[in-house]
Amino acid sequence: MLHGISVRNPPSKFFVKKIINFRKCSSFSTKLSYKHHLGEEPLRHITIGTLLEESESKFGDRNAVISRDQKKSLTFSQVLVEADKLAAGLKSLGLEKNDRVGIWAPNLVEWYVTKMACARAGLIMVGLNPAYQPTEMEYCINKVKIKALVCADKFRKQDFYEHLVTLAPELPKTEPGKLRNSRIPSLQTVITTSEDTKKGTYNFNEVQDFGTNDGVANIKKYQSCISPDDPCNLQFTSGTTGKPKAALTSHFMYVNNGYYVGKRNELGRKHHTICVQVPLFHAYGTIITVMAALNHGSTLVLPTAGYNPDKSLDAIKEEKCTIIHGTPTMYVDLVHRQEERKEDISPEIALSGGALCAPHLFKKMLTVLNVKKVKSVYGLTETTAVVFHSLWGESEEKAVSTVGHVGEHLEVKIVDKDNNVVPCGTAGELCVRGYCTMLGYWDDVDKTKEMIGDDMWLKTGDQFILEENGYGRVVGRLKEMIIRGGENIFPKEIEEFLNSHPHVLETQVIGLPHERLGEEVCACIRLKPGTSLTQDDVKDFCRGKLSHFKVPSKIKILEQFPKTTSGKIQKFKLLQTVLDSS
DSSP states (O other): OBTTBOOOOOOOHHHHHHHHHHHHHHHHOTTBSEEEEOOSSOOOOOOHHHHHHHHHHHHTTSEEEEETTTTEEEEHHHHHHHHHHHHHHHHHTTOOTTOEEEEEOSSOHHHHHHHHHHHHHTOEEEEEOTTOOHHHHHHHHHHHTEEEEEEOSEETTEEHHHHHHHHOTTGGGSOTTOOOOSSSTTOOEEEEOOSSOOTTOEEHHHHHHTOOHHHHHHHHHHGGGOOTTSEEEEEEEOOTTSSOEEEEEEHHHHHHHHHHHHHHTTGGGSOOEEEEOSOTTSHIIIIIIIIHHHHHTOEEEEOSSSOOHHHHHHHHHHTTOSEEEEOHHHHHHHHHHHHHHOOOOOOSEEEEOSSOOOHHHHHHHHHHSOOSEEEEEEEOGGGSSEEEEOOTTOOHHHHHHSSOEEOTTEEEEEEOTTSOBOBTTOOEEEEEEETTSOSEETTOHHHHHHHBOTTOOEEEEEEEEEOTTSBEEEEEESSOOEEETTEEEOHHHHHHHHTTSTTEEEEEEEEEEETTTEEEEEEEEEEOTTOOOOHHHHHHHHTTTSOGGGSOSEEEEOSOOOBOTTSOBOHHHHHHHHHHHO
């Protein structure tokens, strides 16, 4: 048992027999929405740290990461050296195996090095959204008991140090590594990437310097003490309760999911240079980008700390990037800027994920960005990252109309509300089983059981269609999640917050179609008698308390909400009401 995450008992012989019989039936009943992709190669039982050593030996002098804004680059050999120094430094600060280390920063070289250092030190990394406000950070720190936090200096309007001082006023008066605060009791050590000395914190380079030769030698020896099945990462993902849950994954899941998505994205065919537009803290950045590149020796180019389409175009042109990673929203912007700038670029592959991409956008990516292929990935944080992704040599029709083919070593099925497998081509809920399903939600056994049954099938909550050939299409969401520009937003959190406004009687949050972002957040509000509320009032109320992407861009004042006879809000009718009045 690890903080509420238990190792499940192996299945009984009777249960195994049932699985075998089910698979036999499925092979004869090919029209059922069930697929088991056996895979062409075996899964690898190694750690991230071992994979880094292998990559260093194969691709040592090749650049692993280039940060254009920072004017920094590291080869694979340098990454191993820097990561081991930082790992030894973290150990010298008293961090022990499975302690949680948060990374609260945009796309920086230090983010990449910290990720690798945590893996080499046997620590559990916690990726944190750099847009988080103090109250959101407080929840995340306390939820998984973060012991050390690596944070940036400033990013856009965010001052990370000042946010931490808001939570822990004692920080500037405290000796580094000795923080004690009742509001965030687990956090002891703050490490900042700032070039200036911040009171009460260590500097990133300073902690690396703590990594003595003996300490680094011990890190190298320590690799045999880390199992591929050990946890390595906690990723926050919002839930219907409005509070984020933290999905726990292992080295084994990270290494293999990264390998297979990289293989499908053709990284193993040649040395590729990837323009990284996506945030590294997201599963898209961590697995589909970082781990895939580590497996196959690809070079990551960080155009800037945060997304900027002009900076991306500059990077694609000047670094001769062969692959682009982005969400549909990013590609809308990138296509628009390229239409105006008309740069001489010819990347080979544009990969889209994080949200559904419209076919007309895919076609613009092919023509305007001058890419040879467009590819899709689909998955969840709870499945490490990818479940479906594009195959080599598939037709343009498959590329633009599906989310790809089921991944290797995975089982998928589509079920109805009674958990019966539906025929191929019929919509139902997508369920996934295989090596990539999370270990569980941190310290939340009940929510884990809701997501993963005793039969080990993970319920995605997505309405899906599976074709006989193994390709899949998302046709809707069973959950109420809003996807705004690739950011997952759950209405409940925003509703509960807005309901605390003194003028608000009741709030319902819905997603409205948006050409660039995919969806935008709309708050439907019932006001208390005699009060009023404007869009600016809502923005002012949210400022500094909700991440910018959660703040409603539209509000609709209503007298009543459509309800069922039992009193439940009918959000589909609410959405139609808002659309009709627009």
